[in-house]
Amino acid sequence: MTQRSPLAPAAFPALPAIAGVTARAARARYKNWDRCDLTYVELAEGTTVAGVTTQSRCPSPEVEWCRDAIPLGSARALVVNAGNANAFTGHRGRAAVEAIAAKVANHLDCKPSDIFISSTGVIGVPLPVEKAEAGLEAAFTAVPCSWEDAATTIGTTDTYAKGAHAAAMIGGTRVELVGIIKGSGMIAPDMATMLGYIFTDAAIDARLLQQMLSAANRQSFSCITVDSDTSTSDTVLAFATGQAGNAPLATMDDAGADAFAAALGDLCRQLAHLVVRDGEGASKFIEIVVEGAETDASAHRIALSIANSPLVKTAIAGEDANWGRVVMAVGKAGEPADRDKLSIRFGATQVASGGLALEGYDEAPVAAHLKGQDIEIGVDLGLGNGRATVWTCDLTHGYISINADYRS
16 A cells, blocks of 8 residues: 555554454465455355445446345345456456356355355456455465455555444344444445445345445445546445344344444545545545535435536645635535525634625635634535535545556
8 A cells, every 4th residue: 555644543543343244365376566465254144135226327247236136135145356457348347247256155155146246456457367365265264354454455546445334233233343444545436436335244134234234324334535536436335234132123123123224424534534534635625515505406416516527626735725615515416405595614713605705715724724623614505404515525635646547
């Protein structure tokens, strides 16, 4: 990994083991690098699965494979390849996915549709089947690895391994949730915008898990952006092994369902923030809160317009309190807005209202706020009750350097 992001947590968190989940890492050597690049996770029989995938119209065959398998509701293994996205590779890419699924299914004596596969890395290069199969052979016999090792192995331009934990009580039973995620660039909120994997020992019906994950996604992964570019490979999968011994959850009316949904939402939000904090070249984490829109959907689109504006992002990078760029981004969003009702704040300081700068506006506290690493921009449109929060990062020279040399 390259130099650690200044927004990174101090250390990888202590994550509990999840009963029914065993992770292993191996070297398939998809690129000319000296590191593990294949993560293999075995899941206990009876594991249920849910997932959300990219809305890109040019998805990888791995995404298409997962889309077909998710509705079946069962899972026995996860395979994640780093260094090669296997996207835009035609029939050769699909054949590689089928070969991986077949090999793991044969190893576990299960259906190929129980095997979930993701790939991340360079687009347009077919995944070498012989490297995939050799990597799997190595993974089958490898010693189990830690969550941190698994998270490190799925990374590409990530500067640190990303993991998070949550827990919930279902009746008198405590259930654990652990998530790992990769993502740093090609991040835009059109579903998930990275690869993320959630594991829980809870017993939960696949349809209910899907309902909960889709809801959590709308408030987390679909509310982040680094560079407005949506990946061909975005996937978030949730696996529930049922090993905790709780009374199985089947509907939101079941005791403990609300608590589990809240824990899942919290975990997804933690993981989403970790991705933004590792945005390529990022030096500041930015929260954008839009209120007073006509609808929540309108507020969301306006927040994204601000978050994706290169002019806003570079102003924050330069610690310049240029609130006029926020006005510009609101105006270009194509959503209902009234200049003379618009209010803008940076941190706790109101800077503009009623179509002009606030009378007596003092830029000093705003400048002080912008020197920090955690920045908040607030917008109130004064039109209704619509509200949304989006998270992004600044845009620095580092982003250009990373992406200009990505294939090197």
